[in-house]
Amino acid sequence: EVRLLESGGGLVQPGGSLRLSCAASGFSFSTFEMHWVRLAPGKGLQWVSSISGNSRVPYYIDSVKGRFTISRDNSKNTLYLQMNSLGAEDTALYYCAKKYSDSLSYFDSWGQGAPVTVSS
Amino acid sequence: ECVLTQSPATLSLSPGERATLSCRASQSISTYLAWYQQKPGQSPRLLIYDTSNRATGIPARFSGSGSGTDFTLTISSLEPEDFAVYYCQQRSKWPLTFGQGTRLEIK
Secondary structure, eight states: OOEEEEEOOEEEOTTOOEEEEEEEESSOGGGSOEEEEEEOTTSOEEEEEEEOTTSOOEEEOGGGTTTEEEEEETTTTEEEEEEOSOOGGGOEEEEEEEESOSSOOOEEEEOOOEEEEEOO | OOOEEEEOSEEEEOTTSOEEEEEEESSOOTTOEEEEEEOTTSOOEEEEETTTEEOTTOOTTEEEEEETTEEEEEESSOOGGGOSEEEEEEOSSSSOEEOOOEEEEEO
């Protein structure tokens, strides 16, 4: 059974930083592209970032470029999201999600979400 | 960016009725669209991918159709567990984008 377990969320002041982690199990982690998707209060889902299995190809939504860094440690089956210069617009529930397959950029497994609140 | 617009925002129906949810793309995305279901306190669940393919374990009452810019998710006969928020997502253009969701509530 695929399991994704996020951690590291919390309350942070504007301009602060947080590092989210996502521990994966139940599948061959290193062979799958992984993603972060967020759900802000009162809004819909928003794709944030992705990273290939070998970490060579990270992508970001424009609004987080230069502030967020996605990475992974395949030896630990763990995905990360380093978030710097956080603003109120980053307040959301952050999900890690597994890509369905090489050719299908959909998400067939999701974690339970890590809440991030940016407030003074 | 490809904007996905879902309608209606809220749909009120009774168990046993047929539900029709719409997703319109701001540009053609061929058939590269998925649907997800999200219940309160739960993570999204993949229902349909590439317009009409049911994901593993998804009941046959869920079906999808469309192409280009207009897509539909149909639930043939609503079960009590189907009342949730539904999102569409496209994979044709970067960045990947989702619709804002349709809330399916019990009438």
